[in-house]
Amino acid sequence: MQGMLNEQTSIYLQIAQLMENDILKGVYQEEEQVPSTNELARMFRINPATAAKGVNLLVDEDILYKKRGIGMFVATGAVERIRQKRKGAFYENFVKTLVSEAKSLAIGNQELLEMIQKAQQE
Amino acid sequence: MEKTLQAKALTKVYNKNKKALDGVDVVFRPGCIYGLIGRNGAGKTTLLSCLTAQANPTQGEITYGGEKVWENAAVLGEICFAREMSPILFMGPNTYKVKDYLRAARMYYPHWDEAYAKRLVEQFGLEPKKRINALSKGMLSMLTIVLAMASMAPITILDEPVAGLDVVAREQFYKLLLEDYENTQRTFIVSTHILEEAATIFEEVVLLDKGKILEQGNTEELVSQFHYVSGKKEDVEQAVEGMKVLSQETMGKTKGVVVRCGAEQLEILQQNTTVDISPMNLQKVFIALTTSNCKEA
Amino acid sequence: MKGTVRFAIWWLKKQLLATLGILLAYFVITKVLFSTSVSTSNVFLQNFGNIIAGAVAFLLPWTWFLEGKHLAFSMGATRKGFFLVGQMHKLPAVLISLMFLLLAGQRGLPVVSGAVSAFAAACMSECMGIWSCRMGRKGLILFTIMAGLFGGLGALGSMGVFQDIGFVLQWIQNPLLPWGSLLLSAVLLAVSWQMFRKMDV
CATH class of the missing domain: 3.40.50.300 (P-loop containing nucleotide triphosphate hydrolases)
Known part of the structure; x- marks a missing residue:
């Protein structure tokens, strides 16, 4: 599991992202329990405080919540919340990069749109 | 306790x-x-x-x-x-x-x-x-x-x-x-x-x-303050002007420097599209900090 | 200090077991080499006891500071506790000296002299041990040479090799000997503690 972490962003952010990915993919359903901070720390071979930071980030965003004495659970509506959040970042992280890369390769607007349509059909 | x-x-x-x-x-x-x-x-x-x-x-x-x-x-x-x-x-x-x-x-x-x-x-x-x-x-x-x-x-x-x-x-x-x-x-x-x-x-x-x-x-928090900025020599020097530079290396026309800066300066830096900004890890930060000292001495 | 006491008892047991082997060999050598130069078994006993006491007085306090210290301090001993508890490692020398003197039929002053001298010798050994620690390898080499000379000469002297056996017997009858030994012990203890209390371990 350790191998899933890279050095591009802070570990706690990566933990949060990986958990969000799993929730989006349906690995964890809403109201289902997710791994505890300690389990995460063990899985990724990181300090529990770092894992906790990532988890707390998701708690602050109402994606996870804590059931006293039991553990962390996926909040109702978490999937939608994640989607909304990522939609906002989608433009910055993916679209802008796509456009600037196309520009540096001298791919015209029409050609780019055709490429997008082709990918959508696959 | x-x-x-x-x-x-x-x-x-x-x-x-x-x-x-x-x-x-x-x-x-x-x-x-x-x-x-x-x-x-x-x-x-x-x-x-x-x-x-x-x-x-x-x-x-x-x-x-x-x-x-x-x-x-x-x-x-x-x-x-x-x-x-x-x-x-x-x-x-x-x-x-x-x-x-x-x-x-x-x-x-x-x-x-x-x-x-x-x-x-x-x-x-x-x-x-x-x-x-x-x-x-x-x-x-x-x-x-x-x-x-x-x-x-x-x-x-x-x-x-x-x-x-x-x-x-x-x-x-x-x-x-x-x-x-x-x-x-x-x-x-x-x-x-x-x-x-x-x-x-x-x-x-x-x-x-x-x-x-x-x-x-x-x-x-410590490691996130350090960044590696690379690109064409002039672009890099312009981008990091006024920032705390810890170490630098030049290879032909390109240059790479390690800078230390807060979130605000980082944002400004990131808006500069002529240079590449990479994050550092603890080892790289440590090396930059200790070899930087050597230079000053 | 409880930890150091338990440690010291355990350490002493280990050391005595190891020392026994050396002493047994020593016994055999002296019995074989020198039994012809002594006329009575009492004298032999007394001299032999002197040698064993001397060896134990030399070995235990010295190695306590050079070897025991390593283990004890890596586990969190205090200097005061280590020094205080270390005083018990002088007891074996005193007891051995007493035992052999009594076995040899001595009573009164000679017994006291012997016991106190054994204690003084142990204090000397402790002082040298601490001094070696402070001086490092140089101190260790110097001390080993001095201890070898000191101990070797003393042992040979006790066996009457260099002088008349009577000299040794007279010497132990001297009332100044126990007082001198006590004074020497006090001075050595003070010096040793001063050297040890602020030392890096």
Whole structure:
């Protein structure tokens, strides 16, 4: 599991992202329990405080919540919340990069749109 | 119950002119895993020796929970300093046996867990009757680790515990450390100069160089302040103007520099599309900080 | 200090077991080499006891500081505790000296002299041990040479090799000897503690 972490962003952010990915993919359903901070720390071979930071980030965003004495659970509506959040970042992280890369390769607007349509059909 | 181990203005001078530690101020709060990072000869072992009253500070004060550490048996029982084992003692080869160390530890550490010690000895394949001077480097490291873990001391210090271990054994150690921390929540101070693989274990780091503290604080917060900026020489120089540059390297027309900056400056930097900005890791940050000093000197 | 006491008892047991082997060899050598130069078994006993006491007085306090210290301090001993508890390692020398003197039929002053001298010798050994620690390898070599000369000459002297056996017997009857030894012990203890209390271990 350790191998899933890279050095591009802070570990706690990566933990949060990986958990969000799993929730989006349906690995964890809403109201289902997710791994505890300690389990995460063990899985990724990181300090529990770092894992906790990532988890707390998701708690602050109402994606996870804590059931006293039991553990962390996926909040109702978490999937939608994640989607909304990522939609906002989608433009910055993916679209802008796509456009600037196309520009540096001298791919015209029409050609780019055709490429997008082709990918959508696959 | 929660006590802090602290050094104030700690200076240690050997032989009238060698300053091993120079005005060190450091705080170790309870329940945290610390990495004490430094090059060989930086003063890590000297610092740890002073913290545990095994070396007498020339100046400064060491306290645990507000009480002085020096000659304080009650306090010393709460701190375990597991040093690197040497096959040579003052008088010649170290003919103590593995079981001698375990026995002595049991007598001194009030929280010693004998069952845990036995389990680890078996797990590591240590032979209790073997003499220290007959142990391999790996076994010496493992004995250090057993003593540290089984001590169950609220502050457990390991001096270069992975020095003699191969990569697989090192991974086993990090796992063991995290597992123990999960159960005990005790303070660990691990001194090492092998950084890359250990960085994710340390919640906080203390960087020591030439007897002085370079940095101390949350690992992630520290590392996130440093960035590697690269691209065409002129573009880079323009982009980092006014920023704190730690090191730079030039290759033909391209240049790469390590800068340190806060969130605001980073945003400005990121808007500059002519240069590439890469994050750093703890090892790279440490190298930049220590070699930067060399340049200034 | 509880830890140091337990440690010291355990350490003493280990050391005595090791020392026994050396002493047995010593016994055989002296019995074989020198039994012809002594006329009565009492004298032999007394001299032999002197040698064993001397050897134990030399070995235990010295090695306590050079070897025992390593283990004890790596586990969190205090200097005061270590020094105080270390005084018990002088007892074996005193007891051995007493035992052999009594076995040899001595009573009164000679017994006291012998016991106190054994204690003084142990204090000397302790002082040298600490001094060696401070001086490092140089101190160790110097001390080993001195101890070898000291001990060797003393042993040979006791066996009457260099001088009349009577000299030794007279010497032990001297009332100044116990007082001198006590004074020497006090001075050595003070010096040793001063050297040790602020030392890096």
